[in-house]
Amino acid sequence: MSRYQDAKEMYAKIGVDTDKAIETLKLVPVALHCWQGDDVRGFDQKVDSLSGGIQTTGNYPGRATTPEELMADIDTVLKLCPGTKKLNLHACYAIFDDENGGWVDRDKIEPKHFKKWVDFCKERGLGCDFNPTFFSHPMCDPLTLASPNEKTRKFWIDHGKACIRISQYLAEELGQPCVMNIWTGDGFKDIPADRMGPRVRYRESIDEILSEPYDFNKVKPCVESKVFGIGVEAYTVGSAEFSLSYAAANMGKCIPLMDNGHYHPTEVVSDKIPALLAFFPEIALHITRPIRWDSDHVVLLDDETKEICKEIVRCDGLDGRVKIALDYFDASINRISAWTVGFRNVQKALLSALLTPDMTEMQNENRWTELMVRAEELKTMPFGDVWNEYCKKCGAPADGEWFETVEKYEKDVLSKRGN
Numbered sequence: 001m002s003r004y005q006d007a008k009e010m011y012a013k014i015g016v017d018t019d020k021a022i023e024t025l026k027l028v029p030v031a032l033h034c035w036q037g038d039d040v041r042g043f044d045q046k047v048d049s050l051s052g053g054i055q056t057t058g059n060y061p062g063r064a065t066t067p068e069e070l071m072a073d074i075d076t077v078l079k080l081c082p083g084t085k086k087l088n089l090h091a092c093y094a095i096f097d098d099e100n101g102g103w104v105d106r107d108k109i110e111p112k113h114f115k116k117w118v119d120f121c122k123e124r125g126l127g128c129d130f131n132p133t134f135f136s137h138p139m140c141d142p143l144t145l146a147s148p149n150e151k152t153r154k155f156w157i158d159h160g161k162a163c164i165r166i167s168q169y170l171a172e173e174l175g176q177p178c179v180m181n182i183w184t185g186d187g188f189k190d191i192p193a194d195r196m197g198p199r200v201r202y203r204e205s206i207d208e209i210l211s212e213p214y215d216f217n218k219v220k221p222c223v224e225s226k227v228f229g230i231g232v233e234a235y236t237v238g239s240a241e242f243s244l245s246y247a248a249a250n251m252g253k254c255i256p257l258m259d260n261g262h263y264h265p266t267e268v269v270s271d272k273i274p275a276l277l278a279f280f281p282e283i284a285l286h287i288t289r290p291i292r293w294d295s296d297h298v299v300l301l302d303d304e305t306k307e308i309c310k311e312i313v314r315c316d317g318l319d320g321r322v323k324i325a326l327d328y329f330d331a332s333i334n335r336i337s338a339w340t341v342g343f344r345n346v347q348k349a350l351l352s353a354l355l356t357p358d359m360t361e362m363q364n365e366n367r368w369t370e371l372m373v374r375a376e377e378l379k380t381m382p383f384g385d386v387w388n389e390y391c392k393k394c395g396a397p398a399d400g401e402w403f404e405t406v407e408k409y410e411k412d413v414l415s416k417r418g419n
């Protein structure tokens with residue numbers, strides 16, 4: 001008997017249908033962030049260092065510097081990962097060429113600047129999510145949507161509106177909703193004299209962006225909160241309370257987005273998922289790995305990643321209520337591997353959640369002793385055999401079968417890029 005058959009029987013004994021888990025997971029879209037491939041630089045500006053309080057560290061050779069390189073790298077990752085993928089683009093990845101009239105600034109970008117990405121997605125059957133890029137640009141003063149300078153604020157509002165139009169285009173072309181995430185690094189290094197003004201301006205700016213017409217069935221604008229960033233340690237305009245309140249006050253127009261790197265170190269996003277789903281029909285997530293701060297390390301199969309996925313599954317989030325995306329950028333290791341490890345780990349965590357029996361009854365009947373025993377016993381179930389079967393069914397390599405491809409790609413492609 002095969003290892004999978006064995007595992008299937010063992011899971012059946014605890015009431016879990018492994019075939020069903022595999023079939024369910026196969027259809028769950030997870031967005032792959034394009035920005036792991038080039039350390040969040042994009043193509044529209046000369047970026048020497050990131051702004052907005054985020055930072056990549058490391059200079060592992062082989063970073064993508066052109067759309068063609070980035071697409072080739074993403075292609076390699078897609079082949080190494082099982083499951084349904086979506087692409088996640090930032091506005092700074094607009095592609096300017098002679099055919100579409102050359103470079104324009106962020107307040108003037110149009111759908112045509114993303115046509116090549118649309119073609120890329122169509123050929124691969126991918127949906128696409130989108131993000132306005134409110135950082136790494138000379139118009140950050142350093143604030144953007146919260147700036148007291150009306151010229152600055154208008155520039156960034158126009159950028160946001162342009163991104164709504166591009167998101168609608170992506171959704172229509174690709175036939176899948178486009179999650180459009182609004183995040184700014186607006187904040188201050190030191191104690192502000194006025195905490196209210198920036199927040200009111202931020203609220204008004206998002207209102208203006210969302211006044212651009214869009215179909216909420218196609219475009220899902222999100223507001224992402226944050227606790228602090230590098231150089232903006234004292235005050236963040238888009239704090240947790242601000243962003244949640246904005247989303248709550250604008251239900252039907254936008255949804256809240258939680259990034260698990262954006263909270264105090266002992267707070268967990270897993271617990272916040274059911275809290276938000278008790279009120280919001282839809283929520284969005286950025287899955288990352290913070291180490292002491294929002295360091296955006298590669299996602300591992302760690303306890304909190306598993307717990308986040310457990311909550312997504314337990315709260316019936318897989319039917320579209322929870323939009324799942326990755327968000328990290330490690331420049332110190334092979335970037336193809338960084339992407340692949342993180343994506344596969346989110347898939348693993350989701351599969352592990354789908355292989356967890358529903359133990360609600362034990363909780364409701366106060367059988368806490370048994371609940372602990374059962375939950376602990378799950379940890380030694382033959383999960384790996386089901387995972388390898390899942391990879392096989394998706395036509396993706398099993399564990400132990402993909403790293404050579406990365407090594408070969410590094411040797412043949414990345415090492416020749418000369419950066």
Ligand code: RNT
Pocket residue numbers: 035040054131183224226259286294327
């Ligand atoms: C930054 C936010 C944001 C970015 C991306 C690049 O702290 O998490 O989501 O990482 O937009």
Ligand code: ZN
Pocket residue numbers: 224259286327
């Ligand atoms: Zn994020």
